[in-house]
Amino acid sequence: MSTDSTGTDRGGRERPFVIVGASLGGAKAAQALREAGYTGGIVLIGDEHERPYERPPLSKGYLIGKTDREKIYVHPPQWYAEHDVTLRLGTAVVAIDPAAHTVTLADDGRVEYAKLLLTTGSVPRRLPVPGAEQDGVLYLRRVEDSERIREAFRPDARVMVIGAGWIGLETAAAARAAGAAVTVLEAAELPLLRVLGREVAQVFADLHRDHGVDLRFGVRVTELTGEDGRVTGVRLADGTTVPADAVVVGVGIAPDTALAEAAGLEVDNGVKTDEHLRTSDPDIHAAGDVANAYHPLFGRHLRVEHWANALNQPQTAARAMLGEDAVYDRVPYFFSDQYDLGMEYIGYVEPGGYDRVVFRGDPATREFIAFWLADGRVLAGMNVNVWDVTDPIRELVRSGRTVDAKALADPDVPLTDL
Incomplete structure (x- = not known):
């Protein structure tokens, strides 16, 4: 079966556009479809009971x-x-049937689709050590996770953060702001x-x-100790045990590709698009954390x-679903707030893929x-407590031109002149 961009199949039936993942990406896709003039049905499906929300506040302002x-x-x-x-x-x-153009729900219900968009996001990687399922071992992905973590951040608490990535560092900063004693454990240097x-x-x-966090690098966690089903500490490979009232695990996320894999879509570090x-199915698109998308700027x-x-x-996904020749080529961007440090990062650098900073x-x-x-x-730029410079940094990255390093370092030379 095939459909046109209006959502009508060969039998003349109008099938809706279905979005799986009631997330920021899913909500923005529904909005984009309406703003593009699409008047057909839109069904936005999510396994959370909360309507779509943004996740950055969960490790920042909301936390x-x-x-x-x-x-x-x-x-x-x-x-x-209001927007139908x-x-x-x-x-x-629980399942996608690309041939029948249906998705199956946990209650055995089925929803037909003309076009399907996957915005299923990602899931936290679990800590693969004994004791990791005890109470007090916390992961951050959903709003209720943020609330549980916030409750654990008390002035008298000993908080252990495993993983010094963005989530680990942002939650460590939040714990210190609440007055907790914080230790961060990280395998890298x-x-x-x-x-x-x-x-x-x-x-x-x-x-x-400088904010009182006990940072321990080059360590490996072997076990989470506990008593009566609740975590009490973290045991390291050297045999030492660090006491803890709460353990926040931030060891990365994995794209939520289970539906796509079972449906036979091409999957490689995410759903390939x-x-x-x-995706490898012309009537199925993917966006957000789950999408491993070809980027024309980086090839x-x-x-x-x-x-x-x-x-x-x-x-972009919405316009493409409507049959437009839309291309996603934005330069990657992210931001973080920790204590009195705010930063923005624009660009992309593979680990070890640069020759100087x-x-x-x-x-x-x-x-x-x-x-x-x-x-x-310039492959990427990061501004720390310096504002209103993302546009010229983005232009430097997009241009691919060589720049004079001395001029780049000189604050008296406008970035727009490079």
Whole structure:
């Protein structure tokens, strides 16, 4: 069976566009379809009971109590009915049948589709050690996870964070803001080492130490100890045990590809798509964390686990679902807030894929821009407590031109002149 961009099959029946994953990406796709003039049915299905919300506040403002719950949602509750979007919450999709153009729900119900968009996101990687299923072992992905973690961050608590990635460091900062004693355990030599490289990773190590965090690098967790089903500590490979009242695990996420794999779609570090976010099935698209999309600027597939992709990719996917020649080629972007440090990162660098880092400003002051270069070309830039520079940094990355490193480091030379 095939359908046209209006959602009508060869038998003349109108089938809806179905979005699996009632997330930021799913909600933005529904919005983009309506803004593009699509008047057919839209069914947005999610296994959470909350209407679509944004995840960055869960490790930032909402976690520390500065962001009201109502502000995390993508749309007000009435938006979906006003835009004729059928929102099915607390509903798990258990199978996709590409030949029949249907999705099967956990209650054995079926929903037909003309076009299907997967915005299933990702799931936290579990800690594969004994004791990891005890109470007090916490993962952050959903709003209720953020609330449980916030409850654990008390002034008298001993909080252990396993993993010094973005989630680990942001939750460590939130725990310190609540007055908890915080220890961060990381297998690598520095936090964010694969992402930022040694030169910039040191900035974040210094930041957390200056705020009283006990950072322990080059360590391996072998067991979570406990008593009466509740975690009491973390045992390391050297035999030492560090006491803990709560353990936050932030050892990465994995794309939620189970539905796609079972449906026979091409999967490789996510659901593989072309630059139009179309999967190996022409009537199925994917966007957000789950999509390993071909990026024409970089000439390779990229799976980006950040908010900006979930925000922006659905616009391209929606237009492509409607038959337009839409291409996703935005430069990757993400941001983080920790203590008094705010940063934005634009670009993409594979681990070890640069030959030098150029600083504009002094990293010791935590007010600077760092540029990752290869053969004189800017691959990425990160502004730390320096604002309104993302556009020129993005242009430097997109241009691919060589730049003078001395001028790049000189704050008196406007970035737009490079």
